[in-house]
Amino acid sequence: MASSTRSPLTPSPVALIIGASSGIGEALAHRLAGDGYRLALVARRTDRLEQLAAALEAAAGPRLGPGCARVYAHDVTDYAAVPALFQKILAELGRLDVVVYNAGLLQPVGLDEYDFAKDRAMLEVNTLGALAWLNQAAQLFERQRAGHLVGISSVAGDRGRVGAPGYNTSKAALSTYLEALRNRLSRHGVHVLTVKPGFVRTEMLKTAARTFWVITPEQAAKDIAAAVRARRQVIYTPARWGLLMFVIRHIPSFVFRRLKF
Amino acid sequence: MTDLLPLDRLASLDNFGHSIKTVAYRYRPTQVAEIAELFRLAERNSLSVALRGSGRSYGDAALNAGQIVLDIQRMNRILEWDPGTGVIKVEPGVTLQQIWQYTLEDGYWPPVVSGTMFPTLGGALGMNIHGKNNWRAGTLGEHVLAFTALLPTGEEVTCTPEQNSDLFYSLIGSAGLLGVFTSITLKLKKIHSGNVRVSAWATPKLAGMLQDLDQFKADYDYIVGWVDGTNRNGRGQIHAADYLHGDEDTHPGKTLSLDYQTLPDTFFGLMPKSAMWFFMQFFMNNPGTWLVNTAKYWMSATLEHRKQYIQSLIAFNFLLDYVPNWERSYGRGGLIQYQSFLPLATGPDAYLEMLRRAQKRGLPTYLGVTKRHRPDKFLFTHAVDGYSLAMDYKVTNGNRARLQALANELNEIVLAAGGRFYFAKDSTLTVDVVARYLGDETLQRFRALKQRCDPHRLLQTDLYRRLLRPYVDGDAPAPSALVAASAAAD
Ligand SMILES: Cc1cc2nc3c(=O)[nH]c(=O)nc-3n(C[C@H](O)[C@H](O)[C@H](O)COP(=O)(O)OP(=O)(O)OC[C@H]3O[C@@H](n4cnc5c(N)ncnc54)[C@H](O)[C@@H]3O)c2cc1C
Ligand SMILES: NC(=O)c1ccc[n+]([C@@H]2O[C@H](COP(=O)([O-])OP(=O)(O)OC[C@H]3O[C@@H](n4cnc5c(N)ncnc54)[C@H](OP(=O)(O)O)[C@@H]3O)[C@@H](O)[C@H]2O)c1
Numbered sequence: 164m165a166s167s168t169r170s171p172l173t174p175s176p177v178a179l180i181i182g183a184s185s186g187i188g189e190a191l192a193h194r195l196a197g198d199g200y201r202l203a204l205v206a207r208r209t210d211r212l213e214q215l216a217a218a219l220e221a222a223a224g225p226r227l228g229p230g231c232a233r234v235y236a237h238d239v240t241d242y243a244a245v246p247a248l249f250q251k252i253l254a255e256l257g258r259l260d261v262v263v264y265n266a267g268l269l270q271p272v273g274l275d276e277y278d279f280a281k282d283r284a285m286l287e288v289n290t291l292g293a294l295a296w297l298n299q300a301a302q303l304f305e306r307q308r309a310g311h312l313v314g315i316s317s318v319a320g321d322r323g324r325v326g327a328p329g330y331n332t333s334k335a336a337l338s339t340y341l342e343a344l345r346n347r348l349s350r351h352g353v354h355v356l357t358v359k360p361g362f363v364r365t366e367m368l369k370t371a372a373r374t375f376w377v378i379t380p381e382q383a384a385k386d387i388a389a390a391v392r393a394r395r396q397v398i399y400t401p402a403r404w405g406l407l408m409f410v411i412r413h414i415p416s417f418v419f420r421r422l423k424f
Numbered sequence: 425m426t427d428l429l430p431l432d433r434l435a436s437l438d439n440f441g442h443s444i445k446t447v448a449y450r451y452r453p454t455q456v457a458e459i460a461e462l463f464r465l466a467e468r469n470s471l472s473v474a475l476r477g478s479g480r481s482y483g484d485a486a487l488n489a490g491q492i493v494l495d496i497q498r499m500n501r502i503l504e505w506d507p508g509t510g511v512i513k514v515e516p517g518v519t520l521q522q523i524w525q526y527t528l529e530d531g532y533w534p535p536v537v538s539g540t541m542f543p544t545l546g547g548a549l550g551m552n553i554h555g556k557n558n559w560r561a562g563t564l565g566e567h568v569l570a571f572t573a574l575l576p577t578g579e580e581v582t583c584t585p586e587q588n589s590d591l592f593y594s595l596i597g598s599a600g601l602l603g604v605f606t607s608i609t610l611k612l613k614k615i616h617s618g619n620v621r622v623s624a625w626a627t628p629k630l631a632g633m634l635q636d637l638d639q640f641k642a643d644y645d646y647i648v649g650w651v652d653g654t655n656r657n658g659r660g661q662i663h664a665a666d667y668l669h670g671d672e673d674t675h676p677g678k679t680l681s682l683d684y685q686t687l688p689d690t691f692f693g694l695m696p697k698s699a700m701w702f703f704m705q706f707f708m709n710n711p712g713t714w715l716v717n718t719a720k721y722w723m724s725a726t727l728e729h730r731k732q733y734i735q736s737l738i739a740f741n742f743l744l745d746y747v748p749n750w751e752r753s754y755g756r757g758g759l760i761q762y763q764s765f766l767p768l769a770t771g772p773d774a775y776l777e778m779l780r781r782a783q784k785r786g787l788p789t790y791l792g793v794t795k796r797h798r799p800d801k802f803l804f805t806h807a808v809d810g811y812s813l814a815m816d817y818k819v820t821n822g823n824r825a826r827l828q829a830l831a832n833e834l835n836e837i838v839l840a841a842g843g844r845f846y847f848a849k850d851s852t853l854t855v856d857v858v859a860r861y862l863g864d865e866t867l868q869r870f871r872a873l874k875q876r877c878d879p880h881r882l883l884q885t886d887l888y889r890r891l892l893r894p895y896v897d898g899d900a901p902a903p904s905a906l907v908a909a910s911a912a913a914d
Contacts, residue, residue, distance in 0.1 A: 171444045171484045171851040171886065172760065172824045172831075247426040254471055257489035257886075258446065302431040307447045 477547025516546025
């Protein structure tokens with residue numbers, strides 16, 4: 164039998180990624196498996212998750228043992244299903260060290276478009292789903308007095324802009340929620356990381372209007388993994404967005420109101 | 425439909441040495457009916473249940489990461505006691521401490537005790553513990569007259585060495601994987617004094633120590649060796665003790681009282697013992713241990729050599745309980761123990777080789793303890809007609825992989841010498857090693873018993889999944905095939 168090198172003395176940590184089937188989530192799965200994590204992969208498109216799990220098993224299986232990546236089909240707007248699925252994942256993988264809420268939805272809207280259905284869909288995936296999942300993880304991590312909670316927010320949450328009111332709101336709410344969790348949980352030894360990507364070349368970006376400083380999902384994943392290790396609180400990826408958003412956050416309203424982005 | 429287990433039940437649970445950390449849903453039942461209900465809950469939700477007493481096992485035998493842990497400590501009532509016969513019937517959460525404190529004044533003492541008094545009877549029988557009198561008194565299971573157990577099927581069984589004897593000899597020592605002890609009837613030992621007479625002598629070489637353990641065993645009721653793991657020759661010290669007989673104790677009423685059987689509150693008359701572990705931690709490194717061990721050995725070879733003295737039963741038996749939280753002195757990474765059991769003939773050479781191998785790898789054991797054993801007929805018996813050596817190791821984030829590698833090397837020495845291992849102490853064995861020391865027949869029997877007592881595999885622990893599940897669920901090749909395969913791979 165292929166005896167893996169895992170033993171109680173040398174356990175492998177576990178990361179749960181919600182929204183792992185493409186883009187940043189998928190790249191992060193590869194990165195964390197490379198760092199020795201076993202993985203729980205959650206999303207709707209299970210065919211893609213299965214492919215990802217197979218690739219991860221092929222790459223990391225010999226080191227991490229069989230079953231080192233497990234697939235869970237789930238729509239994050241099915242809030243009622245979250246506690247049971249969380250329980251199942253914890254039981255099947257035995258532990259959780261990192262929980263990444265990455266699921267996200269961007270529905271482009273016109274500059275004068277008001278579409279409640281789109282706004283609602285974004286809030287449901289980007290915000291409410293995050294609350295449903297991270298509430299569970301927070302309680303576990305508080306009790307184990309350890310763990311990394313990671314929320315993939317966005318630079319889009321730093322200001323409300325003419326182009327994306329619903330999306331901005333969903334990410335602003337997520338960032339604020341993560342900050343509150345950090346304030347609640349850091350006293351229990353839990354690390355909470357808010358990630359604010361700029362533009363990342365993924366399926367989501369196809370719908371974006373003007374882009375610049377575009378990075379690959381692998382670059383974003385590398386930054387995120389490093390920030391987890393360093394227990395950073397908030398990161399921009401790529402980092403130069405930090406500076407730009409500092410400026411943007413300080414643009415006075417009378418100017419911001421006249422801008423077209 | 426899943427039942428949601430309340431997140432409030434999540435608790436951090438670890439091994440005795442604090443080197444293996446888990447989180448699990450902890451339930452603390454008081455009634456057998458609650459246990460039966462939990463089994464059904466687990467079954468409905470494809471979850472498993474681990475039994476846990478005081479959590480004094482050194483490895484992962486009482487852990488069930490991410491799933492249900494049934495902590496039996498609240499089932500701690502003494503049900504019957506007959507001071508005439510020394511027969512006691514207890515619930516499984518009753519500890520060794522509770523028992524001796526209850527029976528001592530009537531002149532009774534547990535026939536077998538571990539180096540700590542905190543284990544529960546359920547946990548102690550789950551492992552079938554031995555004492556420093558193993559070659560003479562056998563394991564604790566040999567003093568059990570009867571027990572009742574709840575099987576995961578819901579069946580309640582009563583077992584004695586005659587009635588349901590297959591279950592009697594397999595539930596005891598099967599690491600909580602076949603059923604839950606719900607009551608235990610034990611025959612205690614009659615004693616005439618709360619004191620023992622202790623003799624101590626230094627042994628400059630390990631081989632000499634083991635020879636003494638064998639040769640002088642007939643003269644004593646207890647015998648145990650301390651080994652200096654930093655020393656090439658495995659020098660050390662033997663302590664041997666006798667119960668006092670008949671009129672040897674002039675004040676039995678006094679020595680058999682609880683007031684007399686206390687451990688001191690301070691060390692050297694001034695250091696509160698609760699602070700002791702804190703100071704010990706500064707010596708928990710290779711040079712520090714060398715220093716302490718060297719001082720200790722020279723004391724044993726000079727002042728203490730060939731000395732006889734009188735000591736209370738608990739001071740002699742529960743030396744380790746002297747220092748509360750002593751295991752904390754091993755630091756944040758905690759500790760593990762590596763214990764193996766070797767036959768008389770191969771023990772001396774193999775143990776010396778193991779001590780030296782550990783030294784060569786820069787991982788000398790900080791505490792080595794030897795005992796003399798005899799075989800017993802329980803399913804997963806760890807004992808042999810020979811010796812055991814227990815080696816304690818400090819765990820750090822930097823040495824985990826090296827420790828595991830050392831354990832793998834030591835396993836090979838033990839197997840080549842025809843030795844055995846003990847689940848209560850294990851955190852480094854691997855699937856193939858288990859097959860090689862337990863053998864085909866034992867594993868097949870366990871598989872059949874698991875099928876009979878627990879067809880839905882409700883009783884599981886981290887240790888079970890690590891070492892035994894592959895044989896039960898059949899996704900592992902037969903043990904013999906596995907042995908052949910691993911031999912071919914080398
Ligand atoms: C300082 C120290 C010294 C020790 N010295 C010795 C020694 O000299 N000799 C020796 O043999 N051991 C020794 N041990 C080991 C210890 O005695 C055993 O690990 C014992 O099993 C601990 O009992 P516990 O109540 O803590 O059980 P746990 O560690 O909680 O559980 C032990 C096993 O029993 C099972 N179990 C628990 N309750 C039940 C139940 N009701 N029914 C069925 N199964 C159950 C568990 O699932 C587990 O597999 C020592 C341990 C320490 C910490
Ligand atoms: N790309 C960028 O430029 C950029 C910039 C800033 C922030 N972000 C954020 O980064 C995160 C990842 O986005 P990405 O760029 O990698 O886009 P992506 O490739 O579209 O990935 C989105 C992920 O979310 C999952 N998801 C979406 N809706 C879901 C639902 N209802 N239920 C379950 N899972 C759902 C998707 O899985 P299924 O579809 O299989 O369910 C997919 O795994 C998002 O939160 C996004 O807002 C991206």
